[in-house]
Every structure is written in structure tokens, then in C-alpha cells.
Amino acid sequence: MSASVLFDAPGPATRMRHRIYTAVASAGILAAVVYAVLKLNDDGQFEYDLWEPFVTPDYLGTLILDGLVDTVTMAVFAITGAVVFGFLFGVAKMSDHAFIRWPAWVVVEFFRAMPVLLLMIFVFSMWFISTKGSFLWIDQRGGFFSVVIALTCYNGAVLAEVVRAGVAAVPKGQAEAAYAIGMRKTQVMTIVLLPQAVKVMLPAMISQMVVALKDTSLGYAVAAPGLTRVGQQIYREFHNQVPTAIVLAVLYVGLNLLLTLLATWIQKKFVGEKKIDVVAVAAGIDKNRA
Amino acid sequence: MRLRSALAATTAGIAIAAGLAACGDAGSDDEGRDVDAKSDCDGKFAEGSRMAELADAGTINVGHKTDQPGVGFQGATDDVPKGFDIEIAKLLIADLCIDPASDKVNWEETISDNREPYLESGKVDVVLASYSITDDRQKVVGQAGPYMVTGQQLLVKSDSKIAGVDDVKGKEVCSVTGSTSLETIKAKGAKGVGADSYSECAEKVLDGTYEAMTTDGTILAGLAAQNEGELKVVGDQFSTENIGVGYGKDHPEMCEWIDGVLEDAFADGSWAEAFKLTLGPSGVQTPEPPTLQPCK
Amino acid sequence: MLDNLDEFFKGFGYTLFLFLVCAVASMALGILLVAMRVGPIAVLRSLATVYVSVVRNTPLVLIFIFFHFAAPIIGINFKWVQVHVGSFDFTSAFATAFVALSLYTACFVCEGLRSGVNAVPMGQAEAARAIGLPFGGVMTQVVLPQAIRASVPPVASALIAMLKNTSVAAIFFLAEATAAMRGLTNDYSSQRIGIFLCFAIGYIVLVEIVSMISLSLERRWRVA
Numbered sequence: 001m002s003a004s005v006l007f008d009a010p011g012p013a014t015r016m017r018h019r020i021y022t023a024v025a026s027a028g029i030l031a032a033v034v035y036a037v038l039k040l041n042d043d044g045q046f047e048y049d050l051w052e053p054f055v056t057p058d059y060l061g062t063l064i065l066d067g068l069v070d071t072v073t074m075a076v077f078a079i080t081g082a083v084v085f086g087f088l089f090g091v092a093k094m095s096d097h098a099f100i101r102w103p104a105w106v107v108v109e110f111f112r113a114m115p116v117l118l119l120m121i122f123v124f125s126m127w128f129i130s131t132k133g134s135f136l137w138i139d140q141r142g143g144f145f146s147v148v149i150a151l152t153c154y155n156g157a158v159l160a161e162v163v164r165a166g167v168a169a170v171p172k173g174q175a176e177a178a179y180a181i182g183m184r185k186t187q188v189m190t191i192v193l194l195p196q197a198v199k200v201m202l203p204a205m206i207s208q209m210v211v212a213l214k215d216t217s218l219g220y221a222v223a224a225p226g227l228t229r230v231g232q233q234i235y236r237e238f239h240n241q242v243p244t245a246i247v248l249a250v251l252y253v254g255l256n257l258l259l260t261l262l263a264t265w266i267q268k269k270f271v272g273e274k275k276i277d278v279v280a281v282a283a284g285i286d287k288n289r290a
Numbered sequence: 291m292r293l294r295s296a297l298a299a300t301t302a303g304i305a306i307a308a309g310l311a312a313c314g315d316a317g318s319d320d321e322g323r324d325v326d327a328k329s330d331c332d333g334k335f336a337e338g339s340r341m342a343e344l345a346d347a348g349t350i351n352v353g354h355k356t357d358q359p360g361v362g363f364q365g366a367t368d369d370v371p372k373g374f375d376i377e378i379a380k381l382l383i384a385d386l387c388i389d390p391a392s393d394k395v396n397w398e399e400t401i402s403d404n405r406e407p408y409l410e411s412g413k414v415d416v417v418l419a420s421y422s423i424t425d426d427r428q429k430v431v432g433q434a435g436p437y438m439v440t441g442q443q444l445l446v447k448s449d450s451k452i453a454g455v456d457d458v459k460g461k462e463v464c465s466v467t468g469s470t471s472l473e474t475i476k477a478k479g480a481k482g483v484g485a486d487s488y489s490e491c492a493e494k495v496l497d498g499t500y501e502a503m504t505t506d507g508t509i510l511a512g513l514a515a516q517n518e519g520e521l522k523v524v525g526d527q528f529s530t531e532n533i534g535v536g537y538g539k540d541h542p543e544m545c546e547w548i549d550g551v552l553e554d555a556f557a558d559g560s561w562a563e564a565f566k567l568t569l570g571p572s573g574v575q576t577p578e579p580p581t582l583q584p585c586k
Numbered sequence: 587m588l589d590n591l592d593e594f595f596k597g598f599g600y601t602l603f604l605f606l607v608c609a610v611a612s613m614a615l616g617i618l619l620v621a622m623r624v625g626p627i628a629v630l631r632s633l634a635t636v637y638v639s640v641v642r643n644t645p646l647v648l649i650f651i652f653f654h655f656a657a658p659i660i661g662i663n664f665k666w667v668q669v670h671v672g673s674f675d676f677t678s679a680f681a682t683a684f685v686a687l688s689l690y691t692a693c694f695v696c697e698g699l700r701s702g703v704n705a706v707p708m709g710q711a712e713a714a715r716a717i718g719l720p721f722g723g724v725m726t727q728v729v730l731p732q733a734i735r736a737s738v739p740p741v742a743s744a745l746i747a748m749l750k751n752t753s754v755a756a757i758f759f760l761a762e763a764t765a766a767m768r769g770l771t772n773d774y775s776s777q778r779i780g781i782f783l784c785f786a787i788g789y790i791v792l793v794e795i796v797s798m799i800s801l802s803l804e805r806r807w808r809v810a
Contacts, residue, residue: 018626025629043660058367113793114786115753118764122782125407125771142404142413210643217645221486221757223399228647236357236489237365241656249644249652256643462677467765468772481675484765486757490655494759497658499665499678 040242050240054247059234067230068251074144074226075213078151082212083205085156090163091189104160111157117218120150124222143224147216155212162204166197199270206263210256217252227251322372323564324391325380331387340541344415345386352379353400353408353417353536357487360512360572361420364399371397374508375418377564378437378555382416382535385551401487406430409538416548417536420509422470423583432541434548435534437561439580441527442471444502445495445510447520452502454525455480464491464503471505474529480504488513496520506531508569515572532583545585552582590770597766598788599674604683604752604762605792609745611688616695616741623696624703626721638693646751649686650758679759687748687755694744702737703729735807742800746793753789763788 040046053059092104111119124146170193178192217228227248235244335342344350354371355362364371370391380390388394400408400419408414409431423433444463446452459479465472467484476482483500485491491503492513503510507527514521535552537544555561556579565576622634641649657663664681706729714728756764767785771778 021627022629025627025633029629029633039660045660062367110786110790113750113790115750115764115789117753117756118767118782118785118789121764121768122771122778125404125778214643214645217647218754220647223401228645228651232651233356233365235655241493241651241659245648245652245656248648249640252645252648253640253643257639260643462675464759467768483679483759484761484769485759490759493655494658497655497663499658499663 081152082155086159353414436532597763600762612691615692619696683755698740702733
């Protein structure tokens with residue numbers, strides 16, 4: 001239902017009224033923006049000193065190369081892990097064997113209902129137990145991998161549900177036909193059901209990537225690298241919190257909008273308009289459950 | 291098509307940013323002391339001792355802080371941290387015949403959450419992170435030193451009326467979650483607020499959210515110096531913190547070695563020099579070197 | 587762990603309080619936003635759209651950082667908040683978490699409600715209009731009551747996500763459950779697995795309660 005159904009094509013009186021509303025609203029917004037800008041200016045927030053780090057090659061390099069790249073790397077690692085996790089547990093949850101199905105269900109529910117930050121802090125405090133001090137690349141990145149592992153488990157649990165919902169969305173006849181021509185369970189799943197499910201799941205998976213990308217910033221709590229961390233170091237050194245927050249927001253929003261564009265494009269190209277309600281799935285509201 | 295234009299826009303944005311980049315010149319570069327690696331390590335350490343292993347390997351992992359100006363601080367573009375903790379660490383590293391300025395040293399940030407686990411697991415070999423010697427900690431890790439004696443004080447705004455710990459009873463005082471300072475200030479009747487780092491506390495004192503923050507006087511002095519004219523350290527020290535070097539409990543032989551290096555540094559003036567260089571700018575007078583505690 | 591049950595419950599007390607007040611505020615703001623988004627005034631429509639797309643693409647941590655470290659510099663400060671109930675102190679840390687979480691969650695509530703509005707059959711609005719109701723009447727009498735039913739699952743999921751997100755306040759001065767866990771694992775580092783499991787189960791119980799409430803609401807309000 002489009003918004004226009006909610007109201008009539010406005011007549012002259014209504015149009016007049018809408019014009020007044022529009023004018024009032026625009027004036028309000030304009031006033032707010034002008035006030036904000038003046039206020040920032042009064043406080044000297046536009047002074048070059050505060051913005052200088054963002055045009056200094058050293059800091060810009062750190063921000064883009066270390067911050068942005070680390071953020072994206074963590075997100076890519078996490079989402080790759082989450083996809084693997086999601087497929088494994090999603091399929092396990094649909095297993096015919098109760099001894100596979102139930103543990104998978106417990107694991108998925110556990111990770112889905114827990115704050116990812118709690119998990120991250122826990123992984124971080126457990127990180128050193130298995131590793132002895134060394135110069136291994138993996139060993140020096142406790143924060144980095146705490147973020148990756150926590151996000152893998154959380155997003156993996158969400159994707160497991162997406163996988164399950166995706167497979168459930170494949171018409172029943174497909175599986176029946178596959179069984180009829182003599183395929184076995186594994187074949188039905190891997191050759192017939194999953195390939196079709198993936199098509200439906202793709203947009204949901206990519207929007208989950210946006211979630212993962214945003215959540216990498218939680219690494220703030222465990223000394224992990226990334227944009228937020230670099231921003232923190234910059235405002236600690238220069239006390240330019242307002243400019244730093246603005247720059248970080250622009251970078252994150254830009255990155256996420258790019259991802260969302262990608263998701264929309266992929267959806268249009270491969271899927272059409274069908275999609276799974278990933279938000280409801282993520283929160284653990286399963287209409288078939290109770 | 292929309293995707294392509296968005297990509298183009300981003301690329302253009304980065305290009306513009308790169309173009310602008312040429313004109314900025316922020317940041318400062320003050321270096322610490324240069325400490326040369328010693329070269330007498332053949333046979334200096336007992337066979338099988340941790341020191342001999344480290345000297346042979348030629349690499350070492352050092353745990354430090356990054357948010358305490360003058361003590362242990364690391365800016366966004368700094369490759370290595372700087373501060374008094376770091377200067378003492380350099381002396382230890384050099385004694386193992388490792389060049390403190392080389393990439394053979396792995397500087398690892400430790401936050402209050404992970405100093406003990408890092409040492410327990412051997413992820414870092416020594417911790418110099420404003421690490422007070424306490425009985426509780428000595429149950430799980432080894433601690434040598436102290437190389438500095440300080441005490442808990444309050445950091446307030448320059449125009450604040452708070453003069454000492456009696457003035458903050460019932461008020462919110464900021465410190466770091468999991469630190470001894472937070473427990474102490476709660477015991478003194480204030481409402482402790484736990485932050486993620488001392489710099490964050492200082493921010494919140496500056497903007498007036500909290501009237502005071504508390505931790506070791508040396509850390510506060512560094513923060514006060516960083517915000518000169520806006521923050522001041524007040525009151526008598528209401529605790530005594532012996533800042534020591536943490537090491538793994540599995541390697542008790544390290545204690546004698548650390549104490550030996552510290553003893554030499556006290557004697558030849560390099561300790562005082564390091565103190566003056568790092569904490570002097572914060573207005574802390576260089577004191578007499580502390581008395582070392584006997585190794586257990 | 588058993589010796590520190592009071593810290594456990596105090597931590598979850600803060601978590602629960604924060605969740606409840608943020609739930610009310612983000613619902614109110616979310617309803618306002620969705621009214622702007624589907625309403626006839628183009629300026630308000632774009633304002634709400636811009637708000638939603640900016641906020642939903644910004645990490646929550648960054649919003650917290652803004653209100654804690656950037657906003658006070660330009661004079662937005664919550665130090666005047668001083669409410670004390672029993673042993674709970676609701677001061678600036680709580681107020682800041684409240685503002686940040688509510689502003690963040692409102693855009694997800696708005697999206698949830700919008701999907702609810704979109705789920706109301708077109709004929710309903712057309713019929714309402716046909717009997718002469720203005721936009722306000724169409725919304726309050728016909729569309730919203732049905733939209734709210736249809737949007738129970740997505741809105742509840744936004745609120746559940748918010749419940750989990752209250753943990754972010756732990757790294758910003760608020761002594762809620764995750765902060766309590768951090769303190770305890772620091773003091774009793776040999777028992778950290780047990781401590782972690784207790785807190786994890788605490789959160790899971792809260793999440794399950796909210797999701798049960800949502801399920802029962804959904805059943806009660808099911809559109810015939």
C-alpha cells in the first residue's frame with residue numbers, strides 16, 4: 001500500500017493547509033539546522049585546528065588504512081565465518097536425528113539471545129588461555145579475533161535461522177520430486193533445496209552483513225582495531241570529539257549505504273521482490289514455535 | 291547503474307580527501323630516551339632461566355597502557371608507546387641484549403581486564419602498566435619492584451572547591467572498572483563510576499559531568515599536564531601504590547633479574563633521567579628512587 | 587558467584603529499568619516518525635527518511651560516543667539528572683544511555699511500524715477515505731489499529747535487539763549487567779566461565795520473557 005492511498009488527492013483548501021504545514025515544518029527544520037551550525041561555530045567546532053588531523057597524511061592514512069581496512073576485514077572475516085556457521089547449524093536444525101537437531105537448536109538459541117558485547121568480552125578474557133606468547137600474527141590480535149569470533153557466533157546463529165526459513169520457503173514439491181527420482185537426503189538438501197534457498201536468502205544475508213559491520217565497533221570495549229578505535233585515539237590526542245564523531249559517522253554511514261545498495265542490486269538481479277523477514281528472525285520470534 | 295555511480299562518488303570522495311591531505315600537519319613527535327641494547331648476554335643468565343630463553347630468542351612481549359600520558363601513552367599514529375613505564379621497560383629489554391627500538395619488541399596493550407590473564411598464559415613476558423603490587427595479584431602473578439611509589443589522589447577542574455577526599459563523599463567519582471582505585475574510593479564513601487579508561491574519566495571531568503576522578507597521582511599529573519590550566523590534582527595521597535613489574539608466576543627467577551636491573555638504573559641515574567623526561571613535564575618532582583621489596 | 591548475587595541483580599536491575607524506559611520512549615518516537623514517513627507533508631517525509639537511514643547505518647557505539655564525549659563539548663549535558671531510588675542511582679550515565687538507545691531504537695521501531703502499515707490491505711484505507719475521514723482519522727481510526735497488530739513481530743524484535751543493546755551502556759559508565767560481569771570476572775578470574783554463563787542466562791531469560799509477551803499479544807490481536 002503506498003502512502004498516497006492514505007489520503008485523498010488534496011483539494012484547494014487542503015493544499016493550502018499542506019502548504020502552511022510544509023512552510024512551518026521547513027522553517028522549523030531550517031531553524032534547527034541554522035541553530036546547530038551557529039552553536040557549533042560559536043564553540044569553535046569549525047576551527048581548522050580541530051579538523052587538521054583529518055587532512056594530515058599520517059592521520060588520514062591511519063584512519064583509512066588501519067581503521068577502515070581493519071573494520072572491513074573484521075566484518076568480512078565475521079560474515080564468512082557466520083555463513084559457514086549458519087549453513088552448518090541451519091542444516092543441523094533440520095536434521096531428522098534428534099541428537100543433532102537439539103544441540104544445534106540450543107547453540108543457535110543461546111547465541112541469538114545473548115548480547116554480542118557480552119560474548120565479545122568473554123571471548124576476549126578467554127583468548128590467552130590457549131595461546132602461549134609468540135609472534136604469530138593471530139596471537140597478537142586478541143581484540144581483533146574476539147570481535148570476529150563473537151560476531152561469527154551471533155550472526156551465524158541468525159543466519160542459521162535464515163537458512164532454515166529459506167529452505168522452508170522452497171516449495172514442497174521440489175523435495176518430493178527429488179525423492180521420487182531416487183535422490184538421497186543429502187542430495188536433496190545439497191542439490192535441490194539449498195541452491196534454491198540461497199537465492200531467497202541472499203538479501204537477508206547481505207543486510208546481516210550491515211549488522212556485522214556496525215557491530216565491529218563494539219570492539220571498542222576490547223581494544224580491537226577499527227574505525228572507532230582510531231577515532232578514539234585521535235580525539236584523545238586532539239580533543240576534537242565533535243569533528244571526529246562527524247567524520248566517523250560519515251565513514252560508517254557511507255560504507256553501510258554502499259553495502260545496502262549492493263544488497264538491493266543483488267536482490268533485483270537474482271531474486272526479485274521476495275525476501276525473508278530477517279529482522280523478526282534475528283530477534284528470535286518464530287511464529288511456528290509456540 | 292546506481293551502484294556504479296555510488297562507487298564513482300566514493301572514489302571521487304577519496305581522491306578529494308587525498309588531495310586535501312597534503313596540507314595538514316597535526317600531531318607531535320617527541321621521542322623517549324635512546325637505550326642501547328647490551329651485548330654481554332652470552333652466559334650472563336643461568337641456563338634454562340626465562341631471561342636466557344628471551345635473550346636467545348631475541349624477542350620479547352611487553353604489556354603496557356595506552357591511555358595514560360606521561361606513564362604509558364600511544365597516539366593514533368605512534369608505532370611505539372611512550373611514558374615512564376615504557377622507559378623502564380626499555381631498560382629491561384636492553385639488558386636482554388634486545389634493541390628496544392627494534393621490531394623484536396612486541397608492545398602489547400593491556401587493559402585492566404587482561405593484565406593477569408596475559409601474564410598467566412605467557413602472552414606477555416612482562417607487564418609495565420601502572421601495575422600496583424598487591425597481595426591478591428601476587429597470588430596469580432609475580433610482581434617485582436617497585437620502580438615507582440605513588441598514591442591515589444583526586445583530579446578536579448581548576449576552579450573546583452574540592453580539596454581532598456573528604457569533599458567527595460556521596461558524590462560520583464570516576465575511575466576505571468576493575469581497578470583498585472575504584473574500590474578504594476567507594477570505601478571512602480564516594481559513589482564510584484566505572485569507565486573504560488582514565489582518559490574517558492578525564493573527559494567527563496572536563497565537561498563537568500563528574501566533579502572528580504581518582505587514581506594514582508602520577509597518572510593524574512600526566513592528565514593534568516595534558517589539559518594544562520583546566521584540571522588540577524588535589525588532596526593528599528590516600529593510599530600507597532607500589533608500581534611494579536608483572537611477570538609470569540612460572541618464572542620466579544625473573545624477580546631477582548628485574549630488581550637487579552632496577553637497582554642499576556637507580557644507581558647510574560638513568561631512572562631519574564627517565565622520570566624527569568616523562569613525568570617532569572607534568573610537574574612531578576623527581577623523588578628518591580623507591581626501596582625494592584625482597585623477592586619471595 | 588553466589589556471594590555476589592546482589593551485584594548480579596543490581597546489574598540486571600539497571601538493565602531492566604533502562605530497557606523499560608527506552609521501550610516507552612522509542613515507541614513514542616517511532617510512532618511519530620512513522621506518521622511523518624507515511625504522511626502527506628513532503629518535507630516531514632524526507633526528514634523522517636533521512637533520520638532513519640542515517641541512524642540505522644550508524645553503529646550504536648558511535649551514538650554513545652557522541653552523547654558522552656562530543657555533545658557535552660557543545661553544551662548538551664545530562665549532569666542535571668539526579669534521581670535516586672533505593673540503592674539505584676539514575677544519573678548522567680543512565681540518562682545518556684537512555685537518549686542514545688531511544689534515538690537509535692526509534693528508527694527500527696519506525697521501520698517495523700511502517701512494515702505494519704504496508705501490511706494493512708489497501709481497501710481498508712480506501713473504504714475509510716470513502717466515508718470521508720481525513721488523513722488523521724484514516725490513520726487513528728482505521729489504519730494504525732490494524733498496523734499495530736501486524737507490526738507486533740517486527741517491533742518486538744526491535745525491542746529485543748534494544749534489550750541486548752543495553753549492554754553497550756556497560757562501556758559507558760553505567761553499572762548494568764555486562765559491567766557487573768566485567769567487574770566480577772576481574773575479581774574472580776578463575777571462575778569466569780561460570781560467571782559468564784550466569785549473566786548469559788540472565789539475558790536469555792529477559793529476552794525470552796519479552797518474546798513471550800510479543801507472542802501472546804500477537805495471538806490476542808490476530809486479525810481475523
